[in-house]
Amino acid sequence: MSTNSGPAYDIQRPLKFPFLGLDDEFTEEILEKAPFNLGPEYPNEDPTMTLPVWIDNICAFPGQAIPVCGYEYYEFYEAGKKKDGYVGIIPHMKKPSPRPRGIIYKVVHLSEKGNDQFFTARLLACYIFHSSISINMPKFLLEPVYLGSIKVQILLESLHPLTLEIMRDKGTIVPSGANRFFRSHPWPDLLERIKSYYQEVGLPEEYITKAMDQSPARISYYFSEMAILSYDEKVTLLNAISIEGRIVLVLDLIRNYRGICCQDCGKNIESEGPQVISVTGVCPLFYNRGGFAHRTLTMKTEDQDRRMPFVLYDTWFPDYGWSYLTCNRCTNHLGWVFMQAEDGVEPTFFQGIRMSQITIKRAERDVNGEEKIAHINE
Template identity: 25%
Template sequence: MANESISEQERHQREQILELDHEELLIEEVDDDSSDEDRHAIGSSSSGGLTFNTGLASLHTYLGNVEDTHHRDRVGFLEGGDIFSLPIFYLEGVVLFPEAILPLRVIEPNFIAAIERALTQVDDVSSSIIGVVRAHRNGNSGQRASFSSVGTTAEIRQYRRLDDGTLNIVTRGQHRFRLRRPYIDSEGVPCGEIQIIKEDLPLRTPIDALGDRLPLNKGSEENSDESFESSLSLTEKRVHQSAIVSCSEPENGGDSGLGLGKSSMSLSRTHSQHVNQSRRRFSRTFWPFWVYRMYDSYCLAQKASDMWKQIVGAPSMEGLVKKPDLLSFYIASKIPVSESTRQELLEIDGISYRLRREIELLESVNLIKCRHCQTVIARRSDMLAMSSDGPLGAYVNSHGFVHEVITLYRANDLTLVGVPVREYSWFPGYAWTITNCASCGNQMGWLFTATKKNLKPRLFWGIRSSEVSI
C-alpha cells in the first residue's frame, strides 16, 4: 500500500508539471527587491494563486520517467572494514554523504558500460553500487585535478536509458569509504579498491555523571538506573559500566572485609545502602556531568536540530534527534557551506565530533561570498528552501555536470548572461538564466524566474556551493 501511495503522489506531481509546461512562458524583468510576500509564499497556501511545490525539485523530474531498481534482491550487506573494488565517479564540486540523493547523467560509453555492469551483477555485495569521490583543483581550471581520499558508496536506485544511449540515474549515498588504490580497468573505466569505514555508536552520558539533576520517577532510584541501562544496547552498556567502575571501586583492598564481626558486617551493609541511596546525588565518574554532555551524541543532536530550525528552517530535523548518526550526515549534506568544508565533515570520524563541528558552522554561517574575489553576494537570512531537501541540493545538467546549489531569496552584485531558458529546468515552472559575479566575472549560478503568472516566488537564485566561501 505504501508503494502504491507513493506512486500515486508522484503521478499527481507529474500532472502538475505537465500543466506548467502547457502554460505560456512569462518572463518578467528581474528585480532584486522581491517582496516579503514572495519570500514567505513557499509552503503556504494562497487563495489568489499557485505556490511552488518544493517536493517537485527533490524528485528530479527533469530526468524523465526513471525505472526503479531498489526492488532487486541484494546478496549481502556492506560492513565496516570490507575491502573490494568498484567503479569510481570523480565529481568536481560534489560531496556525497550517506542517505543523500545524487542524480547523474552518464554520457561516456565506458561509464555507461560500468553502470550497466553494476546493475546486472546479482551475485556480489557491490551489486548496483558505485563510488563517488570529490575532485578539486587548487588553482585555475587548467590545473590537474586532485582527488579526496574519503568518498561514499552510492546505490543506483533509478535509471533511464535515453534514445541516444545515454543514461539518467538517481543514486542514494550509503557508506563512507577510504580510497586505497585508484586504477583504470581494461575498459577504460576509473575504478578503485576501497575499504568501508566502520562507523561508531552514538555516545551517551553515563547516568551517574548527572547526579541529582535527573528527575526521579515514582519508582525507586535504583529502578530509574535499571530503566536507563535497559534502554542501552550491549555495547553501550559496556561503555556505561566502564565509565563508572573505575570510580566505584572501594579504596581498601579486597581483603578489607576479612575478620569482621557481626556488628562490623552490619555497619558495612548500612554503609553500602547509604552509597546506593546517594548514587544519584554524587557522580561516580571521573568527569562532571557537563563534560560528558559536551560529547553526548543525543544532547548534541538536539542542539544541532534546534539551531537548524532557528537558522535554516527547512527541512525539520526533529524526527532524527533520536538517531544522531543519521542526523549528523543529514545536516552535513544540507548545510549551505563550501564544498571543501563539506568534505571536511565527511572525513570526520565520530558522530559527536561531526555534530560539534556542524554546530560551530551553524553558529558562524552569516555572509555568502564569491570564492574568487570575496564579494558579498548574500546573507544567511537570504537562504530559501526551494526543495523539500532544504536550501542546498545536487542537480545534474544536460551535459552531465553535477552542481550542488544553494537557493537564495535575494542576491547582490550578480549580472545576467543571455536569455531565460525553459528547457531542462531543475525547478518545474521556472526558467533559468546564467549569472556571473559582477566583480570578477566568475560563473556563480543561475537566476530562476517563474513561467506562470501566479507562481510564487516570482524569482530566486541558485548559487553553486563550489564557487562560494562562507
C-alpha cells in the same frame, strides 16, 4: 525577501529530472526512500561487503539521492549494477589518509534514454564504510579511479558512550578533556540547536519532524547537508570521529560563516542566507542537458525585476523559471535567479549559486584571539 500568502514550495519536486530520462517509476522509488526512509542501520548481521570501489569527486551523506551524467560513468556504474546495484566511492582528498572513509551507493537507475550523448544514473547514498586496504590517494583527480573489488567494513555509528552516560546522569569518571566536551554539548541541546537551524533555513515543519525522528547518525548526516559547506569540509565531516563531533563541527562552521564572494574578483554576493528548496539540502547536485555538473547553493534573495527574461526550459525546480546571475563587477557567471512561474508558491525568488564560482568566508581566530577571515574555495 518577498513574502505573500501562497503555499510553501514542495521541496521534493527538484528530485525529478525529466530531461535526463529519469522521470519514471525509478523517480517514485527515490521519492519514497530518500532522504528519510532508508533505515537507520545496515540490514545484514555481517557488517562487511565486497563491492567495486572507486575514488571520485563525489561526497554525499547517507540518505541522499544524487544524479550522475556522462560517458565516463557508464562503465563505472554498470559494474556496480552487477554487484546487486551497489558501488563504493571514496571521496578524493587533498590531504591523503591511509584509511579514508567512503560511501556505499545503491544504483537505483541507469538509463540511456532522454539524451543521445550521455548515460544517466541515480544513486542512493546508503552507508559509510572503512576500506580493508590502505588507499594510495592520487594528488589530482580528473576522472574516477577504479581500485578494484574490495572488502569493506560498514561503519555503524551510534552516540558516544559518554553521551549516553551523561544522559543517564551516572556521573561516570572520565578524562577531563573528553568529559568537558561531552558535558558541554549534551545531546538534547544539540537536537534543539539543529531544529532551530532548520526553522531558520526554511525547512518545512513536516520535514523537520521526519528529520528529527531519525537515528543519531542520520540526524548528523542530514544536518550536514543543510549547511553551506565546501567539498573539502564535507569530506572532513565524513571522517569525523563521532556523531557529536560532526554536529558540533557543523554548528561551528555555521557560526563562523561570514558570507560568500565571487571567486574571480572577490566582490561580496548579497544574500539573506541559505534557503531550503530541495529536500536533499541547501547545496543539491544538478546536471544540465550538456552533462555539466553544478553543486548549486540555494539562497534567499530580495525581490527581483519581474521583467527579466526568465526561462522555464530545463529548469531544475519545477514551477520556477530561471535567469542568469552574473557578478556585477567582473561578469563571472555565478549561477541563476529563480522566479515562480505562477503566483502562489513561496518563495517568489531565490538564487542558485554555483559553488565552483564562489569563495566561502569563515571567521577564524589567530594566536592573539583576534578574528580573521579565511577564504575557502570549492
